[in-house]
Amino acid sequence: MxxxxxxxxxxxxxxxxxxxxxxxxxxxxxxxxxxxxxxxxxxxxxxxxxxxxxxxxxxxxxxxxxxxxxxxxxxxxxxxxxxxxxxxPGAGVDPATLRSTFTLQTADLVGAALAPGLLRLARQEAPGVSLRFRAEDLEAGPALREGRIDLEIGSIDHVDPETRVEELATLRMAAAVRPGHPLAEGTLTPDRLAAAEHVVVSRRGRFTGPLDAALAERNLHRRVAVVLPGHLAAMTLAACSDVVCLVPVAPAGAAPSPLTDTATAFGLRLLDIPLPLPPLAVGMAWHPRHAADGGHHWLRDAVRRTLVPGSATT
CATH class of the missing domain: 1.10.10.10 (Winged helix-like DNA-binding domain superfamily/Winged helix DNA-binding domain)
Structure with missing residues:
Protein backbone atom coordinates (compact mmCIF):
# COMPACT_ATOMS: atom_id res chain seq x y z
CA MET A 1 0.00 0.00 0.00
CA PRO A 89 -27.21 23.83 -14.94
CA GLY A 90 -29.95 21.34 -15.71
CA ALA A 91 -32.35 24.13 -16.67
CA GLY A 92 -30.61 24.15 -20.04
CA VAL A 93 -31.97 20.73 -21.02
CA ASP A 94 -33.64 20.35 -24.40
CA PRO A 95 -37.29 19.39 -23.62
CA ALA A 96 -37.43 17.35 -26.84
CA THR A 97 -34.90 14.92 -25.32
CA LEU A 98 -36.84 14.33 -22.10
CA ARG A 99 -38.09 10.81 -21.42
CA SER A 100 -39.88 11.22 -18.12
CA THR A 101 -43.14 10.63 -16.31
CA PHE A 102 -44.14 13.50 -14.02
CA THR A 103 -46.65 13.02 -11.22
CA LEU A 104 -48.76 16.02 -10.20
CA GLN A 105 -51.11 16.11 -7.22
CA THR A 106 -54.01 18.52 -7.68
CA ALA A 107 -57.58 19.16 -6.71
CA ASP A 108 -60.00 18.08 -9.43
CA LEU A 109 -60.75 21.66 -10.51
CA VAL A 110 -57.05 22.49 -10.87
CA GLY A 111 -56.41 19.23 -12.69
CA ALA A 112 -59.26 19.91 -15.13
CA ALA A 113 -57.91 23.42 -15.75
CA LEU A 114 -54.31 22.28 -16.11
CA ALA A 115 -54.41 18.98 -17.98
CA PRO A 116 -55.46 20.14 -21.50
CA GLY A 117 -52.95 22.97 -21.79
CA LEU A 118 -50.13 21.03 -20.14
CA LEU A 119 -50.68 18.05 -22.43
CA ARG A 120 -50.67 20.39 -25.43
CA LEU A 121 -47.31 21.87 -24.37
CA ALA A 122 -45.89 18.40 -23.77
CA ARG A 123 -46.89 17.28 -27.27
CA GLN A 124 -45.35 20.39 -28.81
CA GLU A 125 -42.16 20.64 -26.77
CA ALA A 126 -41.51 17.41 -24.88
CA PRO A 127 -43.21 14.49 -26.67
CA GLY A 128 -41.32 11.98 -24.52
CA VAL A 129 -42.99 13.28 -21.35
CA SER A 130 -45.96 11.51 -19.79
CA LEU A 131 -48.18 13.09 -17.14
CA ARG A 132 -49.84 11.40 -14.19
CA PHE A 133 -52.40 13.35 -12.16
CA ARG A 134 -53.21 12.24 -8.63
CA ALA A 135 -56.09 13.35 -6.45
CA GLU A 136 -55.24 14.96 -3.13
CA ASP A 137 -54.87 11.59 -1.44
CA LEU A 138 -51.29 11.90 -0.19
CA GLU A 139 -49.86 14.14 2.49
CA ALA A 140 -48.00 16.44 0.17
CA GLY A 141 -44.96 17.24 2.31
CA PRO A 142 -43.75 13.66 2.74
CA ALA A 143 -44.87 12.73 -0.78
CA LEU A 144 -42.71 15.49 -2.27
CA ARG A 145 -39.81 14.59 -0.02
CA GLU A 146 -40.01 10.90 -0.89
CA GLY A 147 -40.43 11.52 -4.63
CA ARG A 148 -43.92 10.02 -4.89
CA ILE A 149 -45.11 13.26 -6.50
CA ASP A 150 -43.14 15.86 -8.46
CA LEU A 151 -45.44 18.84 -8.00
CA GLU A 152 -48.34 19.76 -5.76
CA ILE A 153 -50.60 22.36 -7.37
CA GLY A 154 -53.46 24.07 -5.58
CA SER A 155 -53.96 25.66 -2.20
CA ILE A 156 -50.66 24.90 -0.44
CA ASP A 157 -51.42 24.51 3.25
CA HIS A 158 -48.37 22.64 4.56
CA VAL A 159 -45.35 24.50 5.81
CA ASP A 160 -42.46 22.05 5.57
CA PRO A 161 -39.39 24.29 5.80
CA GLU A 162 -37.58 22.65 2.88
CA THR A 163 -40.51 22.79 0.45
CA ARG A 164 -40.25 25.37 -2.34
CA VAL A 165 -43.55 27.16 -3.01
CA GLU A 166 -44.40 29.54 -5.84
CA GLU A 167 -47.70 31.41 -5.96
CA LEU A 168 -49.41 31.18 -9.34
CA ALA A 169 -52.64 33.10 -8.88
CA THR A 170 -54.81 34.80 -6.28
CA LEU A 171 -58.50 34.15 -6.83
CA ARG A 172 -61.76 35.22 -5.23
CA MET A 173 -64.85 33.15 -4.56
CA ALA A 174 -68.14 33.56 -6.40
CA ALA A 175 -71.52 31.86 -6.11
CA ALA A 176 -72.25 29.59 -9.08
CA VAL A 177 -75.89 28.77 -9.88
CA ARG A 178 -77.81 27.27 -12.79
CA PRO A 179 -79.39 29.60 -15.36
CA GLY A 180 -82.84 30.61 -14.11
CA HIS A 181 -81.94 30.10 -10.46
CA PRO A 182 -83.94 32.43 -8.18
CA LEU A 183 -80.72 34.02 -6.86
CA ALA A 184 -79.84 35.14 -10.40
CA GLU A 185 -82.79 37.54 -10.38
CA GLY A 186 -82.52 40.80 -8.46
CA THR A 187 -79.84 41.84 -5.98
CA LEU A 188 -77.98 39.10 -4.14
CA THR A 189 -77.97 39.93 -0.44
CA PRO A 190 -76.43 38.03 2.49
CA ASP A 191 -79.93 37.06 3.64
CA ARG A 192 -80.90 35.61 0.24
CA LEU A 193 -77.57 33.79 -0.03
CA ALA A 194 -77.99 32.27 3.44
CA ALA A 195 -81.57 31.17 2.68
CA ALA A 196 -80.52 29.08 -0.35
CA GLU A 197 -79.39 25.47 -0.21
CA HIS A 198 -75.67 24.98 -0.64
CA VAL A 199 -73.23 22.31 -1.73
CA VAL A 200 -69.88 22.50 0.07
CA VAL A 201 -66.65 21.26 -1.47
CA SER A 202 -64.38 19.63 1.10
CA ARG A 203 -62.13 16.63 0.62
CA ARG A 204 -62.13 16.27 4.42
CA GLY A 205 -65.93 16.26 4.63
CA ARG A 206 -66.29 19.57 6.44
CA PHE A 207 -69.66 21.35 6.38
CA THR A 208 -68.36 24.84 7.13
CA GLY A 209 -65.90 27.29 5.64
CA PRO A 210 -65.08 31.00 5.33
CA LEU A 211 -68.59 31.83 4.05
CA ASP A 212 -70.13 30.48 7.24
CA ALA A 213 -67.86 32.69 9.36
CA ALA A 214 -68.82 35.76 7.29
CA LEU A 215 -72.53 34.93 7.59
CA ALA A 216 -72.24 34.31 11.33
CA GLU A 217 -71.01 37.88 11.83
CA ARG A 218 -74.45 38.94 10.60
CA ASN A 219 -76.25 36.29 12.67
CA LEU A 220 -77.01 34.34 9.52
CA HIS A 221 -76.61 30.62 8.88
CA ARG A 222 -76.87 28.73 5.62
CA ARG A 223 -78.22 25.25 5.01
CA VAL A 224 -75.67 22.87 3.57
CA ALA A 225 -77.57 20.15 1.75
CA VAL A 226 -74.56 18.11 0.66
CA VAL A 227 -70.78 17.96 0.99
CA LEU A 228 -68.78 16.68 -1.98
CA PRO A 229 -65.02 16.06 -2.23
CA GLY A 230 -64.45 17.96 -5.48
CA HIS A 231 -65.60 21.00 -7.44
CA LEU A 232 -66.44 19.11 -10.62
CA ALA A 233 -69.09 17.00 -8.86
CA ALA A 234 -70.36 20.07 -7.01
CA MET A 235 -70.71 22.11 -10.20
CA THR A 236 -72.43 19.21 -11.92
CA LEU A 237 -74.97 19.17 -9.09
CA ALA A 238 -75.39 22.96 -9.19
CA ALA A 239 -76.01 22.82 -12.95
CA CYS A 240 -79.03 20.54 -12.51
CA SER A 241 -80.51 21.69 -9.20
CA ASP A 242 -81.03 24.77 -7.06
CA VAL A 243 -78.00 24.30 -4.80
CA VAL A 244 -75.40 27.05 -4.72
CA CYS A 245 -71.76 26.16 -5.28
CA LEU A 246 -68.85 28.42 -4.39
CA VAL A 247 -66.17 28.47 -7.08
CA PRO A 248 -62.87 30.34 -7.52
CA VAL A 249 -62.87 33.12 -10.12
CA ALA A 250 -60.39 35.72 -11.30
CA PRO A 251 -60.26 39.08 -9.50
CA ALA A 252 -61.94 41.97 -11.25
CA GLY A 253 -59.88 43.12 -14.23
CA ALA A 254 -57.62 40.06 -14.28
CA ALA A 255 -56.93 38.20 -17.49
CA PRO A 256 -58.96 35.04 -18.12
CA SER A 257 -57.32 31.83 -16.95
CA PRO A 258 -58.09 28.11 -17.30
CA LEU A 259 -58.38 28.12 -13.51
CA THR A 260 -61.44 30.35 -13.71
CA ASP A 261 -63.09 29.11 -16.90
CA THR A 262 -64.46 25.79 -15.67
CA ALA A 263 -67.65 27.15 -14.09
CA THR A 264 -68.72 28.80 -17.33
CA ALA A 265 -68.00 25.55 -19.17
CA PHE A 266 -70.70 24.00 -16.98
CA GLY A 267 -73.09 26.73 -18.07
CA LEU A 268 -73.29 28.20 -14.57
CA ARG A 269 -74.03 31.82 -13.73
CA LEU A 270 -71.45 33.49 -11.52
CA LEU A 271 -72.72 35.87 -8.83
CA ASP A 272 -70.62 38.20 -6.72
CA ILE A 273 -70.83 37.29 -3.05
CA PRO A 274 -71.92 40.33 -1.01
CA LEU A 275 -69.61 39.47 1.87
CA PRO A 276 -65.88 39.87 2.47
CA LEU A 277 -64.21 36.50 1.98
CA PRO A 278 -60.48 35.76 2.12
CA PRO A 279 -58.78 35.32 -1.26
CA LEU A 280 -57.69 31.89 -2.42
CA ALA A 281 -54.01 31.53 -3.26
CA VAL A 282 -53.16 28.86 -5.83
CA GLY A 283 -49.53 27.80 -5.99
CA MET A 284 -47.20 24.95 -6.80
CA ALA A 285 -44.82 23.21 -4.40
CA TRP A 286 -41.81 21.01 -5.05
CA HIS A 287 -38.87 19.54 -3.17
CA PRO A 288 -35.60 21.49 -3.48
CA ARG A 289 -33.74 18.48 -4.90
CA HIS A 290 -35.61 19.21 -8.15
CA ALA A 291 -34.80 22.93 -8.16
CA ALA A 292 -31.99 22.70 -10.75
CA ASP A 293 -33.21 19.64 -12.63
CA GLY A 294 -33.79 20.47 -16.30
CA GLY A 295 -36.85 18.31 -16.76
CA HIS A 296 -38.49 19.60 -13.61
CA HIS A 297 -37.65 23.16 -14.63
CA TRP A 298 -39.51 22.58 -17.90
CA LEU A 299 -42.47 21.10 -15.99
CA ARG A 300 -42.74 24.07 -13.62
CA ASP A 301 -42.49 26.52 -16.49
CA ALA A 302 -45.11 24.61 -18.48
CA VAL A 303 -47.50 24.70 -15.50
CA ARG A 304 -46.86 28.41 -15.13
CA ARG A 305 -47.50 29.11 -18.80
CA THR A 306 -50.67 27.01 -18.76
CA LEU A 307 -52.30 28.52 -15.69
CA VAL A 308 -50.96 32.08 -15.70
CA PRO A 309 -51.69 34.01 -18.91
CA GLY A 310 -48.67 35.88 -20.24
CA SER A 311 -46.18 34.26 -17.85
CA ALA A 312 -42.60 33.99 -19.07
CA THR A 313 -39.91 31.41 -18.51
CA THR A 314 -37.91 32.01 -15.33
Whole structure:
Protein backbone atom coordinates (compact mmCIF):
# COMPACT_ATOMS: atom_id res chain seq x y z
CA MET A 1 0.00 0.00 0.00
CA UNK A 2 1.45 3.38 -1.01
CA UNK A 3 2.24 5.87 1.73
CA UNK A 4 2.01 8.83 -0.65
CA UNK A 5 -0.08 11.73 0.55
CA UNK A 6 -0.47 13.22 -2.94
CA UNK A 7 -4.14 14.18 -3.44
CA UNK A 8 -6.26 12.26 -5.93
CA UNK A 9 -6.68 13.52 -9.46
CA UNK A 10 -9.69 15.85 -9.20
CA UNK A 11 -11.71 17.99 -11.62
CA UNK A 12 -9.55 21.07 -11.06
CA UNK A 13 -6.43 19.15 -12.02
CA UNK A 14 -8.17 17.77 -15.12
CA UNK A 15 -9.07 21.28 -16.26
CA UNK A 16 -5.54 22.49 -15.57
CA UNK A 17 -4.01 19.57 -17.47
CA UNK A 18 -6.24 20.29 -20.47
CA UNK A 19 -5.21 23.98 -20.46
CA UNK A 20 -1.48 23.19 -20.12
CA UNK A 21 -1.50 20.62 -22.92
CA UNK A 22 -3.55 22.85 -25.20
CA UNK A 23 -1.49 26.00 -24.59
CA UNK A 24 1.92 24.34 -24.04
CA UNK A 25 2.73 27.34 -21.87
CA UNK A 26 2.34 27.90 -18.13
CA UNK A 27 1.71 31.61 -18.69
CA UNK A 28 -0.97 31.14 -21.35
CA UNK A 29 -2.63 28.31 -19.41
CA UNK A 30 -2.75 30.57 -16.34
CA UNK A 31 -4.38 33.34 -18.37
CA UNK A 32 -6.90 30.87 -19.81
CA UNK A 33 -7.94 29.76 -16.32
CA UNK A 34 -7.76 33.25 -14.79
CA UNK A 35 -5.05 32.34 -12.30
CA UNK A 36 -1.45 33.38 -11.75
CA UNK A 37 1.59 31.84 -13.50
CA UNK A 38 2.98 30.91 -10.07
CA UNK A 39 -0.19 29.00 -9.16
CA UNK A 40 -0.18 27.27 -12.53
CA UNK A 41 3.49 26.30 -12.05
CA UNK A 42 2.58 24.67 -8.72
CA UNK A 43 -0.28 22.84 -10.41
CA UNK A 44 2.03 21.58 -13.15
CA UNK A 45 4.39 20.29 -10.47
CA UNK A 46 1.52 18.39 -8.84
CA UNK A 47 0.49 16.93 -12.17
CA UNK A 48 4.06 15.78 -12.81
CA UNK A 49 4.16 14.02 -9.44
CA UNK A 50 0.78 12.35 -9.88
CA UNK A 51 1.32 11.25 -13.50
CA UNK A 52 5.02 10.56 -12.99
CA UNK A 53 5.91 12.34 -16.21
CA UNK A 54 7.40 15.79 -16.98
CA UNK A 55 4.45 16.51 -19.35
CA UNK A 56 6.00 19.74 -20.68
CA UNK A 57 9.74 20.26 -21.12
CA UNK A 58 11.84 23.21 -22.19
CA UNK A 59 12.86 23.49 -25.86
CA UNK A 60 14.61 26.81 -26.24
CA UNK A 61 12.13 29.62 -25.44
CA UNK A 62 9.11 27.35 -25.54
CA UNK A 63 7.82 24.14 -23.98
CA UNK A 64 6.98 20.95 -25.81
CA UNK A 65 4.85 18.00 -24.68
CA UNK A 66 6.31 14.66 -23.82
CA UNK A 67 5.01 11.54 -25.61
CA UNK A 68 2.85 10.79 -22.53
CA UNK A 69 1.41 14.32 -22.67
CA UNK A 70 0.64 13.97 -26.38
CA UNK A 71 -1.19 10.72 -25.66
CA UNK A 72 -3.18 12.39 -22.87
CA UNK A 73 -4.10 15.56 -24.77
CA UNK A 74 -7.28 14.35 -26.53
CA UNK A 75 -8.37 12.35 -23.49
CA UNK A 76 -7.95 15.36 -21.20
CA UNK A 77 -10.00 17.54 -23.56
CA UNK A 78 -12.76 14.90 -23.65
CA UNK A 79 -12.83 14.71 -19.84
CA UNK A 80 -13.12 18.48 -19.53
CA UNK A 81 -15.95 18.60 -22.07
CA UNK A 82 -17.74 15.88 -20.12
CA UNK A 83 -17.24 17.81 -16.89
CA UNK A 84 -18.66 20.89 -18.55
CA UNK A 85 -21.77 19.01 -19.62
CA UNK A 86 -22.09 17.45 -16.17
CA UNK A 87 -21.83 20.77 -14.38
CA UNK A 88 -24.01 22.78 -16.76
CA PRO A 89 -27.21 23.83 -14.94
CA GLY A 90 -29.95 21.34 -15.71
CA ALA A 91 -32.35 24.13 -16.67
CA GLY A 92 -30.61 24.15 -20.04
CA VAL A 93 -31.97 20.73 -21.02
CA ASP A 94 -33.64 20.35 -24.40
CA PRO A 95 -37.29 19.39 -23.62
CA ALA A 96 -37.43 17.35 -26.84
CA THR A 97 -34.90 14.92 -25.32
CA LEU A 98 -36.84 14.33 -22.10
CA ARG A 99 -38.09 10.81 -21.42
CA SER A 100 -39.88 11.22 -18.12
CA THR A 101 -43.14 10.63 -16.31
CA PHE A 102 -44.14 13.50 -14.02
CA THR A 103 -46.65 13.02 -11.22
CA LEU A 104 -48.76 16.02 -10.20
CA GLN A 105 -51.11 16.11 -7.22
CA THR A 106 -54.01 18.52 -7.68
CA ALA A 107 -57.58 19.16 -6.71
CA ASP A 108 -60.00 18.08 -9.43
CA LEU A 109 -60.75 21.66 -10.51
CA VAL A 110 -57.05 22.49 -10.87
CA GLY A 111 -56.41 19.23 -12.69
CA ALA A 112 -59.26 19.91 -15.13
CA ALA A 113 -57.91 23.42 -15.75
CA LEU A 114 -54.31 22.28 -16.11
CA ALA A 115 -54.41 18.98 -17.98
CA PRO A 116 -55.46 20.14 -21.50
CA GLY A 117 -52.95 22.97 -21.79
CA LEU A 118 -50.13 21.03 -20.14
CA LEU A 119 -50.68 18.05 -22.43
CA ARG A 120 -50.67 20.39 -25.43
CA LEU A 121 -47.31 21.87 -24.37
CA ALA A 122 -45.89 18.40 -23.77
CA ARG A 123 -46.89 17.28 -27.27
CA GLN A 124 -45.35 20.39 -28.81
CA GLU A 125 -42.16 20.64 -26.77
CA ALA A 126 -41.51 17.41 -24.88
CA PRO A 127 -43.21 14.49 -26.67
CA GLY A 128 -41.32 11.98 -24.52
CA VAL A 129 -42.99 13.28 -21.35
CA SER A 130 -45.96 11.51 -19.79
CA LEU A 131 -48.18 13.09 -17.14
CA ARG A 132 -49.84 11.40 -14.19
CA PHE A 133 -52.40 13.35 -12.16
CA ARG A 134 -53.21 12.24 -8.63
CA ALA A 135 -56.09 13.35 -6.45
CA GLU A 136 -55.24 14.96 -3.13
CA ASP A 137 -54.87 11.59 -1.44
CA LEU A 138 -51.29 11.90 -0.19
CA GLU A 139 -49.86 14.14 2.49
CA ALA A 140 -48.00 16.44 0.17
CA GLY A 141 -44.96 17.24 2.31
CA PRO A 142 -43.75 13.66 2.74
CA ALA A 143 -44.87 12.73 -0.78
CA LEU A 144 -42.71 15.49 -2.27
CA ARG A 145 -39.81 14.59 -0.02
CA GLU A 146 -40.01 10.90 -0.89
CA GLY A 147 -40.43 11.52 -4.63
CA ARG A 148 -43.92 10.02 -4.89
CA ILE A 149 -45.11 13.26 -6.50
CA ASP A 150 -43.14 15.86 -8.46
CA LEU A 151 -45.44 18.84 -8.00
CA GLU A 152 -48.34 19.76 -5.76
CA ILE A 153 -50.60 22.36 -7.37
CA GLY A 154 -53.46 24.07 -5.58
CA SER A 155 -53.96 25.66 -2.20
CA ILE A 156 -50.66 24.90 -0.44
CA ASP A 157 -51.42 24.51 3.25
CA HIS A 158 -48.37 22.64 4.56
CA VAL A 159 -45.35 24.50 5.81
CA ASP A 160 -42.46 22.05 5.57
CA PRO A 161 -39.39 24.29 5.80
CA GLU A 162 -37.58 22.65 2.88
CA THR A 163 -40.51 22.79 0.45
CA ARG A 164 -40.25 25.37 -2.34
CA VAL A 165 -43.55 27.16 -3.01
CA GLU A 166 -44.40 29.54 -5.84
CA GLU A 167 -47.70 31.41 -5.96
CA LEU A 168 -49.41 31.18 -9.34
CA ALA A 169 -52.64 33.10 -8.88
CA THR A 170 -54.81 34.80 -6.28
CA LEU A 171 -58.50 34.15 -6.83
CA ARG A 172 -61.76 35.22 -5.23
CA MET A 173 -64.85 33.15 -4.56
CA ALA A 174 -68.14 33.56 -6.40
CA ALA A 175 -71.52 31.86 -6.11
CA ALA A 176 -72.25 29.59 -9.08
CA VAL A 177 -75.89 28.77 -9.88
CA ARG A 178 -77.81 27.27 -12.79
CA PRO A 179 -79.39 29.60 -15.36
CA GLY A 180 -82.84 30.61 -14.11
CA HIS A 181 -81.94 30.10 -10.46
CA PRO A 182 -83.94 32.43 -8.18
CA LEU A 183 -80.72 34.02 -6.86
CA ALA A 184 -79.84 35.14 -10.40
CA GLU A 185 -82.79 37.54 -10.38
CA GLY A 186 -82.52 40.80 -8.46
CA THR A 187 -79.84 41.84 -5.98
CA LEU A 188 -77.98 39.10 -4.14
CA THR A 189 -77.97 39.93 -0.44
CA PRO A 190 -76.43 38.03 2.49
CA ASP A 191 -79.93 37.06 3.64
CA ARG A 192 -80.90 35.61 0.24
CA LEU A 193 -77.57 33.79 -0.03
CA ALA A 194 -77.99 32.27 3.44
CA ALA A 195 -81.57 31.17 2.68
CA ALA A 196 -80.52 29.08 -0.35
CA GLU A 197 -79.39 25.47 -0.21
CA HIS A 198 -75.67 24.98 -0.64
CA VAL A 199 -73.23 22.31 -1.73
CA VAL A 200 -69.88 22.50 0.07
CA VAL A 201 -66.65 21.26 -1.47
CA SER A 202 -64.38 19.63 1.10
CA ARG A 203 -62.13 16.63 0.62
CA ARG A 204 -62.13 16.27 4.42
CA GLY A 205 -65.93 16.26 4.63
CA ARG A 206 -66.29 19.57 6.44
CA PHE A 207 -69.66 21.35 6.38
CA THR A 208 -68.36 24.84 7.13
CA GLY A 209 -65.90 27.29 5.64
CA PRO A 210 -65.08 31.00 5.33
CA LEU A 211 -68.59 31.83 4.05
CA ASP A 212 -70.13 30.48 7.24
CA ALA A 213 -67.86 32.69 9.36
CA ALA A 214 -68.82 35.76 7.29
CA LEU A 215 -72.53 34.93 7.59
CA ALA A 216 -72.24 34.31 11.33
CA GLU A 217 -71.01 37.88 11.83
CA ARG A 218 -74.45 38.94 10.60
CA ASN A 219 -76.25 36.29 12.67
CA LEU A 220 -77.01 34.34 9.52
CA HIS A 221 -76.61 30.62 8.88
CA ARG A 222 -76.87 28.73 5.62
CA ARG A 223 -78.22 25.25 5.01
CA VAL A 224 -75.67 22.87 3.57
CA ALA A 225 -77.57 20.15 1.75
CA VAL A 226 -74.56 18.11 0.66
CA VAL A 227 -70.78 17.96 0.99
CA LEU A 228 -68.78 16.68 -1.98
CA PRO A 229 -65.02 16.06 -2.23
CA GLY A 230 -64.45 17.96 -5.48
CA HIS A 231 -65.60 21.00 -7.44
CA LEU A 232 -66.44 19.11 -10.62
CA ALA A 233 -69.09 17.00 -8.86
CA ALA A 234 -70.36 20.07 -7.01
CA MET A 235 -70.71 22.11 -10.20
CA THR A 236 -72.43 19.21 -11.92
CA LEU A 237 -74.97 19.17 -9.09
CA ALA A 238 -75.39 22.96 -9.19
CA ALA A 239 -76.01 22.82 -12.95
CA CYS A 240 -79.03 20.54 -12.51
CA SER A 241 -80.51 21.69 -9.20
CA ASP A 242 -81.03 24.77 -7.06
CA VAL A 243 -78.00 24.30 -4.80
CA VAL A 244 -75.40 27.05 -4.72
CA CYS A 245 -71.76 26.16 -5.28
CA LEU A 246 -68.85 28.42 -4.39
CA VAL A 247 -66.17 28.47 -7.08
CA PRO A 248 -62.87 30.34 -7.52
CA VAL A 249 -62.87 33.12 -10.12
CA ALA A 250 -60.39 35.72 -11.30
CA PRO A 251 -60.26 39.08 -9.50
CA ALA A 252 -61.94 41.97 -11.25
CA GLY A 253 -59.88 43.12 -14.23
CA ALA A 254 -57.62 40.06 -14.28
CA ALA A 255 -56.93 38.20 -17.49
CA PRO A 256 -58.96 35.04 -18.12
CA SER A 257 -57.32 31.83 -16.95
CA PRO A 258 -58.09 28.11 -17.30
CA LEU A 259 -58.38 28.12 -13.51
CA THR A 260 -61.44 30.35 -13.71
CA ASP A 261 -63.09 29.11 -16.90
CA THR A 262 -64.46 25.79 -15.67
CA ALA A 263 -67.65 27.15 -14.09
CA THR A 264 -68.72 28.80 -17.33
CA ALA A 265 -68.00 25.55 -19.17
CA PHE A 266 -70.70 24.00 -16.98
CA GLY A 267 -73.09 26.73 -18.07
CA LEU A 268 -73.29 28.20 -14.57
CA ARG A 269 -74.03 31.82 -13.73
CA LEU A 270 -71.45 33.49 -11.52
CA LEU A 271 -72.72 35.87 -8.83
CA ASP A 272 -70.62 38.20 -6.72
CA ILE A 273 -70.83 37.29 -3.05
CA PRO A 274 -71.92 40.33 -1.01
CA LEU A 275 -69.61 39.47 1.87
CA PRO A 276 -65.88 39.87 2.47
CA LEU A 277 -64.21 36.50 1.98
CA PRO A 278 -60.48 35.76 2.12
CA PRO A 279 -58.78 35.32 -1.26
CA LEU A 280 -57.69 31.89 -2.42
CA ALA A 281 -54.01 31.53 -3.26
CA VAL A 282 -53.16 28.86 -5.83
CA GLY A 283 -49.53 27.80 -5.99
CA MET A 284 -47.20 24.95 -6.80
CA ALA A 285 -44.82 23.21 -4.40
CA TRP A 286 -41.81 21.01 -5.05
CA HIS A 287 -38.87 19.54 -3.17
CA PRO A 288 -35.60 21.49 -3.48
CA ARG A 289 -33.74 18.48 -4.90
CA HIS A 290 -35.61 19.21 -8.15
CA ALA A 291 -34.80 22.93 -8.16
CA ALA A 292 -31.99 22.70 -10.75
CA ASP A 293 -33.21 19.64 -12.63
CA GLY A 294 -33.79 20.47 -16.30
CA GLY A 295 -36.85 18.31 -16.76
CA HIS A 296 -38.49 19.60 -13.61
CA HIS A 297 -37.65 23.16 -14.63
CA TRP A 298 -39.51 22.58 -17.90
CA LEU A 299 -42.47 21.10 -15.99
CA ARG A 300 -42.74 24.07 -13.62
CA ASP A 301 -42.49 26.52 -16.49
CA ALA A 302 -45.11 24.61 -18.48
CA VAL A 303 -47.50 24.70 -15.50
CA ARG A 304 -46.86 28.41 -15.13
CA ARG A 305 -47.50 29.11 -18.80
CA THR A 306 -50.67 27.01 -18.76
CA LEU A 307 -52.30 28.52 -15.69
CA VAL A 308 -50.96 32.08 -15.70
CA PRO A 309 -51.69 34.01 -18.91
CA GLY A 310 -48.67 35.88 -20.24
CA SER A 311 -46.18 34.26 -17.85
CA ALA A 312 -42.60 33.99 -19.07
CA THR A 313 -39.91 31.41 -18.51
CA THR A 314 -37.91 32.01 -15.33
Missing amino acids: SSSTEPVFDAHLAVALDALLAEQSVTRAAARLHTSPAAMSRTLARLRRILQDPLLVRAGQSMVPTPRAQALRDEAATVVRSLGALLT
